[in-house]
Amino acid sequence: GEDVEQSLFLSVREGDSSVINCTYTDSSSTYLYWYKQEPGAGLQLLTYIFSNMDMKQDQRLTVLLNKKDKHLSLRIADTQTGDSAIYFCAEVTGGSYIPTFGRGTSLIVHP
């Protein structure tokens, strides 16, 4: 099975909060990342969290990490149309040092 799993689509109304979820299987993950891909562009690092943290907040973004359940989430407050993109979860384990990506979640923001 996949190492990193995400649902493929999320649709929200402008102004609402979005929560994008990710599960991973490797308990030795050291870093977990969220990347954003806008149409026609490469991926850009949005935020990341170390495995010894439970939460990280950066302006409208909140990352929550539940190590027991191997679950990572990205909450976007006051979602705007400019947030429409594909969001990728990625993990790096202590053994490989190579990021493994999920399939990406397409976030659609409608008025």
Place this chain on the structure above:
Amino acid sequence: DADVTQTPRNRITKTGKRIMLECSQTKGHDRMYWYRQDPGLGLRLIYYSFDVKDINKGEISDGYSVSRQAQAKFSLSLESAIPNQTALYFCATSQTNEKLFFGSGTQLSVL
């Protein structure tokens, strides 16, 4: 100017042709990667290089080869292109903290 530059941005070719995709970076990073992106499949690692003399296969290296000509340059070749290699190809770089910086991608179509 972009930190990670990929050329060409788009390429259409025929089955059996040899194709080279090029990547150059100005970030001074040691590590470089080639990924392909397919709809619904996310990013899959083709090859990676941790320094000029280091080349490693990723999860889907069959049908591809790479060359690390210098710290700043990492090219991907398809010796004999086939239609299922039609995809969006990304080059990325990183330093030791594993945060990746991506190019804008090359859309390759093999007819």
